[in-house]
Amino acid sequence: MTTIAMQVNGKEVTADVEDRTLLVQYIRESLGLTGTHVGCDTSQCGACVVHVDGKAVKSCTMLAAQAAGKTITTIEGIADGDTLDPIQVAFHENHGLQCGFCTPGMIMATKDMIARHGTDLDEKTIRSELEGNICRCTGYHNIVKSIQAAASAMAAAE
């Protein structure tokens, strides 16, 4: 067992975890933040993307112990009270989700994508950046549209 402490969605948390506990297991099972999902066992699908110190990370690729001392943001932590993040709004307004299972990972990956590339995103960049996130419902068409809309909204707000 290892004792770990980290900040998750602005709160300090501490726990004793088995050494082999993955970050995603810790987030889902110990913290009860079930918005982060597990869709595969080979780090391909991206349903488990969270931010670790502001960068998108597949939380199935990291031990909880490796996240000790770091700042974690999950899908539950990006809205400001009742005010949704512009990316959340864009996914809703552009029908960028169907079953919703990949959605938290898509939104967290998008947030990182826009942070790295800026709001001037073309379709080719978006599609290429989504390599690590699989959706089986939407055919990506409306996800791409959602990301473009989010980037535009964020550019307009700047």
Next chain:
Amino acid sequence: MGAEGLGARVLRKEDKRFITGRGRYTDDYDLKDTTYAAFVRSPHAHARIKNIDVSAAEAAPGVVAVLTGSQLTDDKIGGMICGWMVHSKDGSPMNAGAHPAIAVDIVKHVGDQVAVVIAETNGQARDAAELVEVDYEELPAVVNLKAAVKDGAPQLHPEAANNISFDWAIGEKDATEAAFAAAANVVSMDITNNRLVPNPMEPRVAIGSYDPAEEHYTLYNTSQNPHLARLILSAFVGVAPEHKLRVIAPDVGGGFGSKIFVYPEETVCLWASKRIGGRPVKWTSDRTEAFLVDAHGRDHVTEAEMALDENNKITGLRVHTLANIGAYMSTFSSAVPTYLHATLLSGQYNIPNIYAEIDAVYTNTSPVDAYRGAGRPEATYVVERLMETAARQLGISPVELRRTNFITEFPHQTPVIMAYDAGDYEASLSAALSASDYDAFETRREEARSRGKLRGIGLSCYIEACGIAPSAAVGSLGAGVGLWESAEIRVNPVGTVEVLTGSHSHGQGHETTFAQLVNERLGIPIENVQIVHGDTDKVQFGMGTYGSRSGAVGMSAISKALDKIEAKTKKLAAHLLEASEADIVIEGGQVKVAGTDQALGFHEVALAAYTAHNMPEGMEPGLKEGAFYDPTNFTFPAGSYVCEVEVDPETGRTEIVQFVAADDFGTIINPMIVDGQVHGGLAQGIGQALLEGCVYDEDTGQLITASFMDYTMPRADDLPNFQVSTTKTECPGNPLGMKGCGEAGAIGSPPAVINAITDAIGNNNLSMPATPLKVWQALQQTSAAAE
């Protein structure tokens, strides 16, 4: 059309919980004192179990129990069933071999359940599962369809000689043979429809919970049809009596067919919870398990021939298909290659003679059952590949060949059961050709050639049959259930509405579209409408969601229940307003006397129904109505797709540069959601055509493509933006005129893609998935033939 009524592009009510991470999927449920199940699965495709030693596992930390198939048998728990009886040509019933929830003597595919370990944590259960020692005697295995039916092939079930569960036929054999004998031209093809893995993003989960005091079971599971699961688990598997079993399918992360079926793990979790004294037992599939044990789709090998007369009219179609059903017959596996496949072989065309033979074949592979489209993609692929090939052989335009043979008068009775009720195939074809600028294609081909690219165009005109009904008809064809749907409308005293539906939403947006129907009829805002589904304690019965049936069948039931609500509302309002019932209209949330300013709010009438202070003579208090709706026929969505590709001759890589879909879905409730359904279907169909293919090792029966690293799921950069549009002929068979849109994209797109690639490379010999390697090899054949 109101802002929230039928036809309005209303944003989804259900989105908020999903975009904020507050969806509640089965794995998110954490019941008190839960134990965790890990299955010991066969590493062999075919083997005899000589001994199972569980002692080391039982002694491992945290282990609560280790259970095997013999204990399941001791407790008289039955096996999994196939719910659709199909008869062979000679009239004999299909030979369905036993399908125990945990294998007892012989394992029949890699991943077959051998034992289950229940422990305090998931990690402990998995650790201990590694300690279960199974002594296997390996048996020869067969995974290839053609090899499986040969004499001397390894046999899976003693009931099924040559591994054939049934050899079924449809159509008139002699008349079809006569048509071929008289034909001016015959086109023949060998066609393989590749095996696919459905892969909804949420893996399956089951939580079984037994309450010893009440002798009551609860199952939380990832199901498209919780009531069907309850029925099968109680009436056939016998794990719990129906009135003592509650099945809850909460938010479900996609299904695509694979979550229709009743699987062994659900049975085992319910049974195991009782065995261990009532603590909940939770099993969460990992992705590798999903590849190994979720039912797969497609996997047909077909010989197909089309006969044409001198005017290029099709006079006959002859098909012989070997359909892989895997190691066991899954819930609807018998219906897919027969009644959902061969009955669609007429396509959009007037074909006077059709004869199809379907052999359902056991192999040492995962069970095969319905996957998005279920039989209809296979039929469309056969018909539309034949059409394109015939046009090439005859040297005529593929558009003209289709137009020459289109059905133009309705109703139209095909020679293979289906009676098409309505359609306008020319309308969708014209829309697709126009949107794709089909006529100017040769200019684009030339331009691509100047860049060193081979450009091709391919067409597909599909038909599908949705709704799968009426119940009496499917019953006569062997279905074990009726395929109606139920609904209940509960108007609350304050005038808000709950709709209880037997349909199940796992991405389709029912919470929005079903509320739109209530808005259209009662004029109340959709935020005042709650859709309740997915819980057998709340909804009395229902048949679930698959086969694009929730609109045409599920909403028809809601519509019928709303008829009754409206009737009672009018009657009560007439009494309260002292007006004639015939003069009452419901508009914009008001119940009015037409042509006057007399009106009551709908909520006022609702309240009056519950206070019951002033009711017409004989009227019961309350405002709640239910309905069961059984359709009069299948519905027949149809459309035309045009795919345009560019192939890089150096690498064989295909890029889809344009994809146009023109669909006729009848009445549309929410075009935003319909477009999304088409996009998703197209992605799965294009995935089948270009990327996805399930591969078993022919010698060992090992599944080689058992992860997302080995099985190519379509990614965003594999797909284009889609140009989708709709044309409309209303379905005369249901009150809303709806046809269904969930599967069209996956049905119509594969032949369009392959027709486009084969056009580009000038070689018709290409199978799915058309990987760069295969396309490159086909190009080498083309150039070798040219030399």
